[in-house]
Amino acid sequence: MNGLSIIFAPLLPWPVIWGAAAVAGVFLVLALWRGLRGWALRALAALVLLAAIVQPSLQREETTPLSDIVLLIDDRSASQRLSDRAQQTDQAVASLQAQLDAMPNVETRRITVPDGADNAGTELGSALAEALASEPRARVAGALMVTDGQAHDAQLAPDLPAPLQLLLTGKRTDWDRRVLIETAPTFGIIGEETSIKLKIEDMGAVPSSTNGTADLTISIDGKNPKKYTVRTNRDLELPLTLEHGGQNVVQFTLAPTKGELTDRNNTATVQINGVRDRLRVLLVSGEPHAGERTWRNLLKSDAGVDLVHFTILRPPEKQDGVPVSELSLIAFPTQELFIDKIDEFDLIIFDRYGARGILPSAYFDNIKDYVERGGAILVAAGPEFATVESLFQTSLGTIMPARPTGRVMSESFLPRPTELGLRHPVTAGLKGAPKPEGEGEDKGPHWGHWLRQIELSDPTGEVVMSGAEGKPLLVLSREGKGRVALLASDQAWLWDRGYDGGGPQLELLRRIAHWEMKEPELEEEALYAEIDPGALSMRIVRRSMKDTVPPVTITLPDGSTEEVTLSETAPGRFTTRWTAPEPGLYRLRDGDLERVVAMGPASPREFEQTIASGDPLAKAVEASGGGVTRLEEGIPRIREVRAGRPSAGRGWIGITPRGASATTDIRVQPVLPAWAWLLLAGLLTLGAWLVEGRNRPTGGPTKA
Structure with a gap:
């Protein structure tokens, strides 16, 4: 295809040229006013001179027509595999491709x-934008998109x-129907009721046989499922009680209903951390001593601990004649603490306490029952533990994990973790820990020495630390x-005072207290997973003795199930890394240990909205002048x-031919050469002079 056009290459700026044209116009008007007969030739000469200055040229273009481009986009996301949508897509794409191939x-x-x-x-918007950016816009004749319409980035669709x-x-x-969690707490108090707001949403042409109800099952960590019959399309608030600390995976599951598109969105999960509501600790100090403030500072520094502390300042045997009315001491409320309200405490600590008649034997029986019902006691033993006033001599002796021999070892010794202690979560990984007894001397800094220990024998519990002469120190x-x-020491x-370099006193005592209060991170036998943020992978951790x-x-x-083998990466800690094939709920099991882990959402985003609809892309379709057609x-x-x-009607859709072309050659040729313009202007000027000279009247005498 050829195209012809005129282009200009002026020798002077256009304002100068237009000024010269204006001057020529003035002279032309003057010539007309004077009646000069050669005004027309003079005007043509001026035009010729102006044309010579602007240098007109003829531009000839040779072009080749270009084909139109049609974008054919097929959606192969997960929601397109529901029902027979994949078959519909295959047939539609094949037919459209064949029609386009047959079009010239x-x-x-x-x-x-x-x-x-x-x-x-489904990122249809960005896919369309990328496809359009890679093609010349002048050649794009249309875009055909085979999809269920559920685009999750429709706002990125370009102007076509x-x-x-x-x-x-x-x-x-x-x-279809799905579970939609509207609000859920991040933390929940163990043993107290909390609530979760959710909604069972029906979508599409819901049959009347559903009666607007659904069967919903709620479980925590996959255990103790509770079933409810609830109304659909209504906001629901369901009660929930957490039974353990740490991560709780709450799962909501709808019973499948005949005819719904998929049950992949019938499950939703939320992770709630179980916390205790201010752990209540009773600290009973048998007498004032240097370590008493250490216990108090430890427990008071923990914002989650509600501490009740009593120190026995006036034992019953002390008789000094001072009237009771003149004493500024608080009577020890034994009845209230150890009978009436004992179950309100999570932990009872006896710090150098001796049985000196303050508590009747029936009270010790009640403390023993409190432990067996699920309570906890910690005994920090001093010299009194090796005497007849020892708590071992009360009914608590039947639950003590070791027996005192009666010997007090007043000598310097280095506390050490035992082989068992290297694996136990209470003592494992404590910074600066020396080697267990009999494994050689430590090089470099280590824990400081203690100066007194009560000799224990016949341990029935787990000895995690040893002291003087290798005797049990912490059981x-x-x-x-x-x-x-x-x-077995009050040292x-x-x-805490930094004696002989000090040691991890606060961390050790904190771990002991929290182990007794059954914190999940300090259980000897535990199975849990550390999920990598933003990825479908996790580190499986198995802690074991x-x-x-x-x-x-x-x-x-x-x-389906899969077995993974763990390797020991630290004493008592076995780990492995595992990548999940897809988002969802995974259950880890090792014997009686079980853990439920949510990898990504239990219901992927692809199944949040499953009903085919043109609404998400309606704005882009309308702006382009296109239409929506159902393949059914x-x-x-x-x-x-x-x-x-x-561009769309019953049984047909349209594309718009663009008529684009590519220029293959350009030729430029001046209208006249410069000398021709000058010659023409000179001839026109000469002609005007001759015309005006021939018609000029001659002068001479006039006859009378």
């Missing part, structure tokens, strides 16, 4: 859109220069549903329509 001067660009990364959903035709999969009779045991800890305060652990069985969301009504025919005309 049309090229097809095929774009397949999978699931978005990191649960981003041609119609966007949306071909919807699915059926008008499709319906832990379980009694009934409760726990007992026995620290822990030396670490054993030398080896069996493989962990992982139950996947689809019910048949695959439409493709027509070519002019820009601005309707």
Whole structure:
């Protein structure tokens, strides 16, 4: 195809040229006013001179027509695999491709859109924008998109220069329901009722047979499921009580209903951390001593601990004649603490307490029952523990994890973790810990020495620390549903004062107290997972007092199982890293230990809205002049329509031919050479002079 046009290359700026034209016009007017007969030739001469200055040229272009480009986008996300949508998509794409191939001067660009990364959903908007950016806009004749319409980035859809035709999969009779968690607490108090707000949402053409109700099951960590029959499409507030600390995975599951599109959105999970409401600790000091303030500072520094502290300043045997009315001491409320309100305490600490008649034997029986019901006591033993006033001589002796021999070892010794203590969460990993007894001397700084220890024998619990002569220093045991800890020294305060370099006194005592209060992170046998943020991978951790652990069985969301082997990365700590194949709820099991882990959302974003609809992309379709067609009504025919005309109708859709072309050659030729312009102007000027000279009247005498 050829094109002809005139271009200019002026020798002077255009304002100067227009000024010269104005001057020529003035002279032309003057010539007319004087009646000069050669004014027309003079005007032509001026025009010729102006034309010579602007230098007109003829530009000849040779162009080649370009084909139109049609974008064919097929949605292959997870929601497109519901029902028979994949088959609809295959048939539609094949038919549209065949029609486009049969059209002359049309090229097809095929774009397949999978699931978005990191649960981003269907990214049709960005896919369309990228496809359009890679093609010349002047050649794009339209975009055909085969999808269920559920675009999660519809706001990124670009302004198209041609119609966007949306071909919807699915059926008008499709319906589905899902669980939608509206609000859920991040933390919950153990044993107290909390609530979660959720909604069971019905979507699409819901059949009347559902009666607007659904069967909902709620479970925590997959245990003790509770079933409810609830109304759909209403805000619900359901009660929930957490039974343990740490992470609680709350799962909501709808019973599958016949006819719904999928049950992948019938499950929703939320993770709630269980916390205790201000742990109540009773600290009873038998007498004032240097370590008493250490215990008090430890417990008072913990904002989650509500401390009740009594120190026995006036034992019953003290008789000094001072009237009771003149004493400024508070009577020890034994009845209230150890009978009436004992179950309100999470932990009772006896710090150098001696049985000197303050508590009747019946009270010790009640303390023993309190432990066996699930309570906890910690005995920090001083010299009195080796005498007849020892708590071991009361009914508490039956739950003590070791027996005092009666010997007090007043000598310097270095506390050490035992082989068992290196694996036990109470003592494992304490900074600066020396080697266990008999494994050689330590090099470098280590814990400081203590100066007194009560000799223990016949330990029935777990000896996690040893002291002088390798004797048990810290013994832990379980009694009934409760726990007992026995620290055979009152010298822990030396670490707090920095004696001989000090040691991890606060961390050790904190771990002992929290182990007794059954904090999940300090359980000897534990199974949990550390999820990598933003990824479908996790580190599986198995803590055990054993030398080896069996493989962990992982139950996947689809019910299949997989076994993974763990390796020991630290004493008592076995780990492995595992990548999940898809988001969902995974169950880890090792014998009686079980942990439920939510990897990503239990219901992926692809299944939040499953009913095919053109609403998300309606704005982009309307702006482009396109339309929405349902494939269940048949695959439409493709027509070519002019820009601005309707581009969709019953059984057909349109694309807009663009008529784009590419320039292959450009030739420029001056209208006249410079000398020709000058010659022409000179001839015109000469002609004007001759015309005016021939018609000039001659002078002479006039006859009378």
